[in-house]
Amino acid sequence: MTEPAEIVCTGLAKSFGATEVVRPTDLAFAAGQTTALVGPSGCGKSTLLRLVAGLETPSAGEVSIAGAPPAETLRQGALSMAFQDPSLLPWRTVRGNVTLALKLARQPVDAEAISRLIELVGLGGFGDTRPAALSGGMRQRAAIARAMVTRPRVLLLDEPFGAVDELTRQQLAEDLPPLWEARGATTLLVTHSVSEAVMLSDRVLVFSGRPARVVADIAVPLDRPRRASLSTDPAFLARTSEVSEALAAGMAETRPRLAAQ
Numbered sequence: 001m002t003e004p005a006e007i008v009c010t011g012l013a014k015s016f017g018a019t020e021v022v023r024p025t026d027l028a029f030a031a032g033q034t035t036a037l038v039g040p041s042g043c044g045k046s047t048l049l050r051l052v053a054g055l056e057t058p059s060a061g062e063v064s065i066a067g068a069p070p071a072e073t074l075r076q077g078a079l080s081m082a083f084q085d086p087s088l089l090p091w092r093t094v095r096g097n098v099t100l101a102l103k104l105a106r107q108p109v110d111a112e113a114i115s116r117l118i119e120l121v122g123l124g125g126f127g128d129t130r131p132a133a134l135s136g137g138m139r140q141r142a143a144i145a146r147a148m149v150t151r152p153r154v155l156l157l158d159e160p161f162g163a164v165d166e167l168t169r170q171q172l173a174e175d176l177p178p179l180w181e182a183r184g185a186t187t188l189l190v191t192h193s194v195s196e197a198v199m200l201s202d203r204v205l206v207f208s209g210r211p212a213r214v215v216a217d218i219a220v221p222l223d224r225p226r227r228a229s230l231s232t233d234p235a236f237l238a239r240t241s242e243v244s245e246a247l248a249a250g251m252a253e254t255r256p257r258l259a260a261q
């Protein structure tokens with residue numbers, strides 16, 4: 001890893017009662033890199049993201065972001081999240097939702113910069129629209145604008161394009177990564193789509209079934225910006241095969257345990 005690690009997980013583990021969800025794990029995420037987390041449903045990906053966000057307390061081990069606990073990074077407004085359900089405040093416009101994120105992070109409100117960001121995520125002309133009048137894809141864009149407006153060092157995205165149709169997903173996957181990459185954010189992204197994982201990331205971590213364990217750590221050294229047309233490129237297809245095979249191997253590893261339960 002050439003860049004310094006921004007996020008370091010040391011012996012990180014999480015159980016809910018008797019259920020072990022994340023096995024003791026050591027992970028490091030380089031500054032400015034985008035890492036996709038993929039694994040079978042229920043394996044603990046979102047739990048890992050919530051641990052990194054400081055929204056869950058580890059059962060063992062710790063997370064540090066630039067040497068500080070996540071709560072400190074969150075308090076500084078340097079950590080943002082966007083989840084599958086964009087949970088925008090319905091009574092606020094797009095601009096109002098984005099502005100609130102700045103206010104909560106106690107950062108100065110620059111109306112022009114907000115308008116520019118709304119434009120950049122493809123919502124130009126919708127700044128004064130409330131969420132109910134937006135499509136699912138537009139709400140996802142608004143949530144990502146809200147997450148990026150504070151220029152976070154760490155961006156956590158849990159199925160951010162989950163609730164939209166395939167074409168919109170492709171469009172979001174083309175349009176949005178250049179924005180967070182240009183801002184140098186260290187991005188962790190949970191997705192169920194192997195091709196989306198490869199398209200969006202510099203690195204894909206493949207997890208086994210619950211309790212989550214890393215079964216493969218795959219670099220994605222493909223040029224950026226990446227366009228949907230990349231999905232037929234042999235180098236892209238080689239990576240998606242590698243991720244799919246690792247996923248299948250991880251699932252096969254868990255199946256006997258489940259059968260024995």
Ligand SMILES: Nc1ncnc2c1ncn2[C@@H]1O[C@H](COP(=O)(O)OP(=O)(O)OP(=O)(O)O)[C@@H](O)[C@H]1O
Nearest residue numbers: 016021039040041042043044045046047048190210
């Ligand atoms: N607060 C909680 N209390 C009890 N169990 C929980 C809690 N949060 C998560 N779990 C359990 O932890 C396991 C992992 O959940 P998690 O949401 O992290 O998985 P995931 O890999 O993100 O799943 P998916 O891909 O389906 O979204 C599940 O079995 C879930 O029921």
